[in-house]
Amino acid sequence: MKSFVFTLIIVWPLLFPKNLMGFPEDKLELAADPTIDLLVGNNLKEILISGVDLQREIFANTGISNVIKNGNEKKNNREIRFRCNYNYKQREKLLTQVLAKVTSPTGVLNFSKEKYKGDFLILGPNKQGHCDLVNQVSLEKYVSVVLPKEMNARWPIEALKAQAVAGRSYALYLMLARRGLLKQGKSVLFDLENSEKHQVSGTLFDETAKTSLSAKSTAGEVLVAEDGQKMQQIFFHARCGGKTSLPEDVWGNRVPGYQSVLCPACYNSENIDWSVIISREEIWAFIRDNHKKWKKGGETLSQRMKLSLYPSEIDANDVGFVLQDKKTFATEIVYFKKAAFRRYFGREKIVSNRFVVKAQDGLSSFKLEGKGNGHGVGMCQMGALELAKRGWDYVKILQYYFPQYKIAKNYGGMTL
Ligand SMILES: [Zn+2]
Numbered sequence: 001m002k003s004f005v006f007t008l009i010i011v012w013p014l015l016f017p018k019n020l021m022g023f024p025e026d027k028l029e030l031a032a033d034p035t036i037d038l039l040v041g042n043n044l045k046e047i048l049i050s051g052v053d054l055q056r057e058i059f060a061n062t063g064i065s066n067v068i069k070n071g072n073e074k075k076n077n078r079e080i081r082f083r084c085n086y087n088y089k090q091r092e093k094l095l096t097q098v099l100a101k102v103t104s105p106t107g108v109l110n111f112s113k114e115k116y117k118g119d120f121l122i123l124g125p126n127k128q129g130h131c132d133l134v135n136q137v138s139l140e141k142y143v144s145v146v147l148p149k150e151m152n153a154r155w156p157i158e159a160l161k162a163q164a165v166a167g168r169s170y171a172l173y174l175m176l177a178r179r180g181l182l183k184q185g186k187s188v189l190f191d192l193e194n195s196e197k198h199q200v201s202g203t204l205f206d207e208t209a210k211t212s213l214s215a216k217s218t219a220g221e222v223l224v225a226e227d228g229q230k231m232q233q234i235f236f237h238a239r240c241g242g243k244t245s246l247p248e249d250v251w252g253n254r255v256p257g258y259q260s261v262l263c264p265a266c267y268n269s270e271n272i273d274w275s276v277i278i279s280r281e282e283i284w285a286f287i288r289d290n291h292k293k294w295k296k297g298g299e300t301l302s303q304r305m306k307l308s309l310y311p312s313e314i315d316a317n318d319v320g321f322v323l324q325d326k327k328t329f330a331t332e333i334v335y336f337k338k339a340a341f342r343r344y345f346g347r348e349k350i351v352s353n354r355f356v357v358k359a360q361d362g363l364s365s366f367k368l369e370g371k372g373n374g375h376g377v378g379m380c381q382m383g384a385l386e387l388a389k390r391g392w393d394y395v396k397i398l399q400y401y402f403p404q405y406k407i408a409k410n411y412g413g414m415t416l
Contacts, residue, residue: 023370033219035170035412037121037190038126041112041133047082049111049120054080055099060099084124084131091129096189099124099131116140134190135311139175144169144215148206150236152327153382159384160214163396165407167380168215169222169234170301172411176231223398223405224412225257231412232257234402239382240312241354241372242267244401249317250339250353250375257404258377265386272369274351279365280307286344287321302317309366310335319357339375378402 041047055078080102086094094349100122102109109116111133118137123229126132137145143164147153151163172268175191223234235247240263247255278286284302310320310333318335325331342350355370373382379401395407 001414002148007043032410033140034137034172034175035118035136036142036175036192037141038137039132039190039193040116040135041179043126043128043130044133045084045130047084047122047133048079049082049102049109050079051102051109052106053077053104055103056080056103057101057103058099059101060097081124082124082131083131086125086129088129091127092127094125095122095187096126096132097187098122098189101136117145118391121189132189135194139168139171140215140219142171144212145207146171147211147214148208150162153206153208153211155385156388157210157214157398158392158394159381160211161218162379162384162388162397163236163381164211164214164220165223165394165398166234168218169231170236172222173231173233173385188270218394219399220410221407222412223402224408226404226406230256232405234380234405235375236381237372237374237376237378238380239266239273239352239373240376240380241273241352241370243257243354243376244378244380245317245339245353245376247338247377250377257402259403261401261403263383263401265384265390266380266382267371273371273373275367275369276349277360277365277367278345278349280363282345283307283321283366286336286341287323287334290340290344291334308363309357310357314354314356314371317353342375 019290049182056077082100097279098121102120103124109118111120115135116135118135118141120138121134122131123134124131146165146167147160150167151160171192178188178191214216222231224230225232242263244259244261244263246258246260247253267328281302284307287307288301304326306324308322308324308327310322312319316338318337319341320333323332323334338353338355342353343357350368350370351376352370352372353376354372355368358367358369360367372380379398383401384397387400388394394402398405398407
């Protein structure tokens, strides 16, 4: 099987206030196919949109319209150019808002060499005095377009359907979270960022008949907590490496209903998937920056203390180091979440949260040997592939990774 684009997921919804973690407290109204707002470009001095028969609507008045210049409008409105340069005074005075909307009767728009379905909203001014660009598209279209970016479009259809439901649940949660924030009077102008921070989004070119079918045949289906119809954040990742992780072990916040499950499907050898060597100096810096006690005055930590490694295990969530005061011989074991290593050293170096640490060359460096790829929370995509190959359908696959969730139709009953 060819390699596939693995998805990098996000932490920011977990930073929301706790009361936003479950929906609905009171029922939120959703259209049959709700619209999602995706941030597709940010901090743009100029936005050039092309298409056929472009229609433009300008919303912002006082102080805003004068900074939008529409130039180069050719025949049949094939191009609209927005220039977004606000001066300091305007920037101070104005809140970011929707300045304009661009639509085309064809339903297809071009921006920066990519084709998009739906409409574009131009937001401004941002903090830097420029504009942001939002693609407004139906949730179902989004699910079908994003699917080939999240999972290999040639994979079995039941795996793709499982991903469609997980991806839709993920996006819907963020849409509901935004509505919650709007209700609190906060200004949030999009649901999802089209970047690694959120799901990696696709454009029209990525959609295939199979991904489109996977989205259509599961339309409106989302994962909800078994006890009533509550939406929670639904996560997925490339490959867990034998066992899935809990949100609290990775991000520190508990998400109700998550369970760590064994995943023999993606774990077919004793081989390690990745390894990296981290120097003793880097480990000292890590300890200093991640341990509250030594955040201040930690520069001398390595001179005061003797460092050794506490035996490390693949299934443990923490890594321990033994520190001994060179003068007093007082000894302490300090533990750090494996996820803290990944945050500190980066996702490219520390590929997953499932690894062991081995001391090398008399503790002059440390070798991390890991299994899996991604944060490990929720559905394991490589596991889903293997299960689909064994004939499991998408319902069974999702139930395996989310045993305390069920699939609800019509966006969890939140349809009008
Ligand atoms: Zn797995």
